[in-house]
Amino acid sequence: MRDRAVDLCWDAFVAAVLPLGPVQERQSRYAEKPALFIDGREIAHLEAAGVIDLRITSSGWSRTRDRFGEDPAVRRNPSRRDWLELVLESPADIERLEALLTVAVAANRR
Numbered sequence: 001m002r003d004r005a006v007d008l009c010w011d012a013f014v015a016a017v018l019p020l021g022p023v024q025e026r027q028s029r030y031a032e033k034p035a036l037f038i039d040g041r042e043i044a045h046l047e048a049a050g051v052i053d054l055r056i057t058s059s060g061w062s063r064t065r066d067r068f069g070e071d072p073a074v075r076r077n078p079s080r081r082d083w084l085e086l087v088l089e090s091p092a093d094i095e096r097l098e099a100l101l102t103v104a105v106a107a108n109r110r
Contacts, residue, residue: 010034010046012091016098017044020105043108052086056100060107068100 017023017036028035028045035045043055056064058081068074073093075085084104086097094101 009050009088009091009094010052012094013044013052013086013088013101016094017101017105020102021109023105038105038108039110041108041110043104047085050088052088054084054086054101054104055082055108056084056104057082057107060103063107064100064103068097071097073097074100 014025014034014036018025022038023043024037025034026037027033028042030042031045033046035042037043041055045053047053061076061082061084069076073087073089074097075087077083077085084100086093088094
């Protein structure tokens with residue numbers, strides 16, 4: 001069972017992403033952690049307390065890089081082409097990242 005403190009940022013993230021498209025929450029295929037899916041494709045998962053991996057796709061990142069490339073909560077490792085790491089200090093960070101989340105959901109729809 002997950003620690004309630006871990007859930008605060010994840011719950012805020014899920015609450016922001018679910019209304020953006022046909023997103024479902026369930027357990028990741030790759031580990032025992034919560035994840036979000038669109039059409040069977042994992043688009044996000046909780047990596048650790050306050051750390052969420054988000055699949056944005058390279059085209060989605062190219063549309064948002066100028067706005068979010070310097071955001072302290074957004075980390076991109078070029079070796080993980082389609083993924084970003086969101087490092088959240090509090091659930092309030094989610095509101096600032098809403099446009100990024102919208103692009104990520106749209107980029108992952110088939």
